[in-house]
Amino acid sequence: MAEIEAKHDIGHDEETVPDGYNITNIDPVIQKRVVRKLDWNLMPLVVALYLMSFLDRSNIGNAQTAGMSTGIHESGPQFVWLSTIFYIPYILFEWMALMWKVMPPHIWAFSCVLVWGIAATLQAATFNWQEMMVCRFFLAVAEAGYGPGIPYLLSFFYMRDEIGRRCGIFLSAAPFATCFASALAYGITSGHSKLANWRLLFLVEGIPSIILAFVVFFFLPDSPEKSRFLTQEEKGVAKARAIRQVGEEGSTRLGGISFKDAGVALMDPKNWLTALMYFSCNVSFSSLPVFLPTIITQMGFTSIHAQGLSAPPYFLSFLLCIVTTWIADRTRQRGLVIITLSCIGGTGYLLLAVCESVGVRYFGIYLAAAGIFPAIANILPWVLNNQGSDTKRGVGIALLQMVGQCGPILGTRLYPATQGPRYVAGMAVCAAFMYFNAILALVLRTYLVWQNKKASERESEVAAVAEDNGKHQVVAVENEGYGFRNIL
Numbered sequence: 001m002a003e004i005e006a007k008h009d010i011g012h013d014e015e016t017v018p019d020g021y022n023i024t025n026i027d028p029v030i031q032k033r034v035v036r037k038l039d040w041n042l043m044p045l046v047v048a049l050y051l052m053s054f055l056d057r058s059n060i061g062n063a064q065t066a067g068m069s070t071g072i073h074e075s076g077p078q079f080v081w082l083s084t085i086f087y088i089p090y091i092l093f094e095w096m097a098l099m100w101k102v103m104p105p106h107i108w109a110f111s112c113v114l115v116w117g118i119a120a121t122l123q124a125a126t127f128n129w130q131e132m133m134v135c136r137f138f139l140a141v142a143e144a145g146y147g148p149g150i151p152y153l154l155s156f157f158y159m160r161d162e163i164g165r166r167c168g169i170f171l172s173a174a175p176f177a178t179c180f181a182s183a184l185a186y187g188i189t190s191g192h193s194k195l196a197n198w199r200l201l202f203l204v205e206g207i208p209s210i211i212l213a214f215v216v217f218f219f220l221p222d223s224p225e226k227s228r229f230l231t232q233e234e235k236g237v238a239k240a241r242a243i244r245q246v247g248e249e250g251s252t253r254l255g256g257i258s259f260k261d262a263g264v265a266l267m268d269p270k271n272w273l274t275a276l277m278y279f280s281c282n283v284s285f286s287s288l289p290v291f292l293p294t295i296i297t298q299m300g301f302t303s304i305h306a307q308g309l310s311a312p313p314y315f316l317s318f319l320l321c322i323v324t325t326w327i328a329d330r331t332r333q334r335g336l337v338i339i340t341l342s343c344i345g346g347t348g349y350l351l352l353a354v355c356e357s358v359g360v361r362y363f364g365i366y367l368a369a370a371g372i373f374p375a376i377a378n379i380l381p382w383v384l385n386n387q388g389s390d391t392k393r394g395v396g397i398a399l400l401q402m403v404g405q406c407g408p409i410l411g412t413r414l415y416p417a418t419q420g421p422r423y424v425a426g427m428a429v430c431a432a433f434m435y436f437n438a439i440l441a442l443v444l445r446t447y448l449v450w451q452n453k454k455a456s457e458r459e460s461e462v463a464a465v466a467e468d469n470g471k472h473q474v475v476a477v478e479n480e481g482y483g484f485r486n487i488l
Contacts, residue, residue: 026237026240026241027237030233030234030237031237031241033234034224034230034234034237034238034241035158035162037227037229037230037234038157038158038224038227039166041219041221041227041229042154042157042220042221043166043169043170045215045216045219045220046150046153046154046170046220047169047170047172047173048173048212049109049113049146049209049212049216050146050147050150050170050171050173050174050177051173051174051176051177052113052117052177052205052208052209052212053113053116053143053146053147053209054147054173054174054177055177055205056116056117056120056139056143056205056206056209057086057139057140057143058177059185059201059202059205060082060083060136061083062185062201063123063185063198063201063202064079064198065185065297066185066188066196066197066198066201067196067197067198068198071127071196071198071199072126072127072128072129072131072132073128073129074129074132076416078129080413080416081133082129082132082133082136084408084409084413085133085136085137085140086136086137086139086140086408087140087405087406087408087409088137088140088409089137089140089141089144090140090141090143090144090405090408091144091401091402091405091406091409092144093140093141093144093145094144094148094398094401094402094405095398095402096144096145096149097145097148097149097152097394097397097398097401098149098152098394098395098398099145099149100149100152100153100156100394101152101390101391101394104222105153105220105221105222105223106216106217106218106219106220106221106222107217108145109146109216109217109220110213110214110216110217111142111145112142112143112145112146113142113146113209113210113212113213113216114142114210114213115138115141115142116138116139116142116143116146116209117206117207117208117209117210117211117212117213118138118210119135119136119138119139119142120135120139120202120205120206120209121202121203121206121207121209121210122135122206123135123136123139123202123206124199124200124201124202124203124206125199144401148397148398148401148405149394149397150170151163151167151170151171151380151381151383151384151397152384152393152394152397154166154167154170154384155384155390155393156223156224156242156390157223157224159241160384160385160487161329161332161487162329163381163384163385164325164326164328164329164334164378164381164385165322165325165326165329167325167377167380167381167384168321168322168324168325168326168374168377168378168381169321169322169325171321171373171376171377171380172317172318172319172321172322172373172377174321174373174376175314175315175317175318175321175369175373176314176315176318179310179311179312179314179315179318184201184204184205185201188200188201188204223238223242224238224239224241224242225238225239225242258389258391261389261391261392261395262391262392262395264392265387265391265392265395265396265399266395266399268387268392268396269447270383270386270387270396270444270447270448270486271383271387271395271396271399271400272399272403273440273443273444273447274379274382274383274396274400274444275399275400275402275403275404276403276440277338277379277404277437277440277441277444278376278379278380278400278401278403278404278405278407279403279404279406279407280407280433280434280436280437280440281342281372281375281376281379281404281407281433281434281437282376282404282405282406282407282408282411283407283408283410283411283414283429283430283433284345284349284368284372284411284430284433284434285372285373285376285407285408285411295352295365295415295421295423296309296310296362296365299358299361299362299421309362312366313365313366313368313369313370314369314373316366316369316370317369317370317372317373317374318373320341320370320373320374321373321374321377323374324337324341324374324377324378325374325377325378325381328378328381332487332488333488334378334381334382334385334487334488335382335441335442335444335445335448335488336445336488337378338375338378338379338382338437338438338441339438339441339442339445341370341371341374341375341378342371342375342434342435342437342438342441343371343434343435343438344367344370344371345367345368345369345370345371345372345375345434346371346431346432346434346435346438347364347367347371347431348364348365348366348367348368348369348370348371348431349364349368349427349428349430349431349434350364350427350428350431351363351364351367352364352365352368352422352423352427353422353424353427353428353431354424356422368430371434372434375434375437379400380397380400382444382487383396383397383400384396384397385486385487386448386486386487407433410429411430414426414429414430445488448486448487448488449488451486452485452486452488455484455485
């Protein structure tokens with residue numbers, strides 16, 4: 001580990017888990033094997049599920065260009081409400097991220113995925129705006145229980161310096177889903193089926209979620225120690241990693257939450273700053289997938305070509321989510337990465353706001369997508385990086401989501417039809433929020449540097465006293481104790 005987080009303990013040489021595995025000197029070969037098995041058995045499942053969740057929530061924009069407005073007799077303002085209604089229950093039910101710790105994850109995931117799969121599929125059977133609103137409401141409630149809490153779930157399986165790139169891989173499913181959605185919508189809307197193209201789109205993208213609900217029930221592990229794909233020796237190492245991460249009392253991850261830790265997390269400035277950052281990014285993040293096909297159409301392209309041209313910017317964003325989170329993990333400089341990405345995204349929106357050339361504006365879409373999605377992919381693990389206990393991480397994620405998901409309420413209302421075809425005001429607002437996000441990241445990084453400096457000063461004093469007494473410090477757990485340093 002690049003840095004060791006530990007609690008101060010005097011007079012013991014080492015600590016072990018009950019089955020004899022030393023938590024201060026975990027076998028690196030076995031640990032590498034454990035992580036590799038987790039990557040191959042856990043990550044594909046959670047990524048596939050998040051891809052489907054994002055596909056099901058964002059395909060409303062593709063359905064609109066495929067003729068949904070005629071099918072359900074909806075007006076322009078009503079379509080805006082179809083985009084907005086998703087985020088109201090999504091915000092109100094963000095607290096359900098803590099259910100990953102209260103309930104066995106495979107049962108909780110099954111419940112969420114099954115409900116959203118049914119709601120997403122039933123959109124194909126709606127005949128008016130009111131029925132579509134009901135489907136979108138239940139879709140949002142179910143997805144609020146799954147997606148926002150997945151980074152929290154991953155923190156049960158991975159260490160502090162491993163979680164970032166896994167969050168990047170997981171969250172990269174969002175731009176990839178958008179890219180896939182555009183390509184899929186292009187294929188469906190260019191056909192001539194007996195069923196309306198927009199209805200077929202909801203069916204094709206909704207039914208797989210129902211199937212995946214049963215897959216997750218049987219194959220999602222509840223914890224590393226309960227994973228069927230790990231040997232007994234590997235489970236011992238997984239247990240040692242859990243104790244090193246949160247302490248022996250917290251090594252059994254399922255169960256209730258600590259209200260004391262929850263209170264501390266709610267008072268932590270780090271959590272409020274990251275929540276505001278997430279809000280800023282989400283203003284831009286929420287509007288782009290929904291309105292991009294319309295924006296490209298009003299550049300002069302046909303609706304079918306607009307579906308196809310929406311895909312490439314998201315594929316670039318998908319790659320950058322993985323690359324930038326990996327860089328942030330290796331350099332332990334997540335704040336600088338977020339600042340850079342936010343400025344890139346802001347510049348993209350600025351080009352969309354001030355330029356009239358189609359080529360320049362399409363390039364601006366690339367910059368916007370390249371900044372927004374990877375920035376969010378780095379904000380979420382930043383919360384997990386700098387909280388010691390499971391409860392603190394859970395409350396940090398829940399707070400981030402509850403505040404951050406208010407952003408889409410604004411973002412989905414920035415592009416009224418009356419401001420087309422360039423939507424200058426909406427683009428300018430998104431640019432401003434991305435630059436504001438860069439400022440917030442700089443403020444948080446400065447605060448974390450100050451915290452690390454104060455921790456070093458305190459530990460120097462403790463070490464001097466211990467040396468005078470002829471005693472020594474020992475690594476106990478990777479928690480917010482002796483040796484803990486924030487990832488900048």
